[in-house]
Amino acid sequence: MEDRKLTVRAVERALDILMCFTRGSDLALTEIAGEIGLHKSTVHRLLTTLEEKGFxxxxxxxxxxxxxxxxWELSAHLSQNDDxxxxxxxxxxxxxxxxxxxxxxYLRNGTDRLRIQAVQSNQAIRRVAPIGARLPLYVGASSKVLVAYADDSVIQSLLEGPDWPTAIDKTAYVAQLQEIRRIGYATSYEEREPGAAAVSAPIFGRSGKIAAALSVSGPVSRLxxxxxQEFGPILIDAAKDMGMMINS
Known part of the structure; x- marks a missing residue:
């Protein structure tokens, strides 16, 4: 049993190492060790194995x-029906x-939102949205959409969680969620990032539950x-069409 626990722990640590790359593309051994809280020698052994296997x-x-x-080889074999x-x-x-x-x-992942796909604007001045970016759920149009249409238990857990920013009034936040459910979309104007604005609408799967958040973002000089507000109904229609393609 002890050997099995050690094996599982090694797998967990290897996965923790891979997850470090959601926050950076080129990482030093010391950075990875500090991120996951392990000694450099342990991380080096795990990295050596991951390198030998091509990960x-x-x-x-x-x-x-x-x-x-x-x-990338693994990602190429994802089923389009599930991705x-x-x-x-x-x-x-x-x-x-x-x-x-x-x-x-975006998808909700715990108390974060994860950008799983992005199509960059063709304009010279644009907001670059890197795929794989992990952002907090407390601010931003997509975050508010993912929370507004989540189960009540998710909303309550977020509001009562230890990471809730003291600068955000909970009563006002809940009122925003209610307004989002009423009009069907959310907006943000320099909420998370100075000079950036966004609008987002929920994509519902065939089960009726929210599957993702669709967002359009750009500089405040254009948005x-x-x-x-003009983009809101357009996003709602686009999200409805996309929802018909998702099985979940």
């Missing part, structure tokens, strides 16, 4: 690690072409509060 690769010049080709990032990409591209701004797709 990470090491730059000989900088001694930094990045994800290996095995990760909204792949399934909805053509619709996201059409929405980008129509509105001229960056389009993103005024009035423009965000």
């Amino acid at each position: 990470v690769t090491r730059d000989q010049a900088t001694e930094k690690y990045r994800l290996g080709l095995k990760i 909204p990032a792949t399934l909805l990409l053509p619709q996201m591209e059409r929405l980008r072409d129509r509105l001229g701004e960056t389009v993103s797709l 005024s509060p009035l423009t965000l």
